[in-house]
Amino acid sequence: MRSFAASAFWRALLTALLALCVALPAFAGEDKKPAPARRGILLVAFGTSVPEAVTAIDSLKSQAEAAFPGVPVRLAYSSKIIRDKIAGGGVVKRSPAQALADMAAEGFTHVAVQSLHSIPGREYGDIKATAEAFQAMPKGIAHVSVGRPLLFLPEDIKTAAEAIHKSLPARKKGEAVLLMGHGTEHPANAAYAALQLELWKLDRDVFIATVESTPTLDDVIPALKRAGVRSVHLAPLMSVAGDHARNDMAGDEEDSWASKLKAKGFSPKADLTGLGSRPAVARLWIEHLKDAVKELDQ
Structure with missing residues (x-):
């Protein structure tokens, strides 16, 4: 685990350095006085x-802005596949490293990075490593905290x-x-099993699959049969109802969950409602962000 974490850190550091190089012109001509504290959220x-x-995602960003009025809130996409795919349609989203490089170049000294992921998997680990890399650089950001994902x-x-x-x-x-x-x-896939146990304490007719x-x-499916289930409400256990929800879950194809x-x-x-669109759940990410912002003062 240590070697994996170290490897992730150095990969993130290299990525951060490359991203910061793009932003270097913004540092040209700067004096040696310490920069005034400036907070931001990513x-x-x-x-x-x-x-x-x-x-x-836009709703979660609006909620973060409402929770911290006056603090700039930026957004990044962790998936390179998604970033490349939407770039073909003219939509540009920054990677976490690019977004942090932009914020460093703009003079942000304290940044709270909030993961909008469900579990602390590989992508969350990469976000942590990237944040640590920026904090380790002389021209980086003085203090970067990382808010935990939904199931941590x-x-x-x-x-x-x-x-x-x-x-x-409501169900019959x-x-x-x-x-x-x-x-x-x-x-971190084990988080789904832990969540399933907690849900069963509340309702034996709520199931999780991946x-x-x-x-x-x-x-x-065998558990559904044993429970005597006839009708199944399908919903994404993800922040958004994206491609997986619309095609793999609810699609008309033979191999979709609905068809099977x-x-x-x-x-x-x-039910094409992502967790980020369910107010009671979205609020939890914002609570985790509040913890990350508090950490900036420690």
């Missing part, structure tokens, strides 16, 4: 290529379960909810 979302899904501490998972459950649609007997998580090979890891849809469930005799109903 929100880092995975990103989305679905225009309709961007509203959830045990108490975060418990609180998130309560907020998610509160946001779910024989109806269940199946939440679609992204899934990862990273050990697109790219475990549990899979095939793992959950229908073939097994269930009646699927898709």
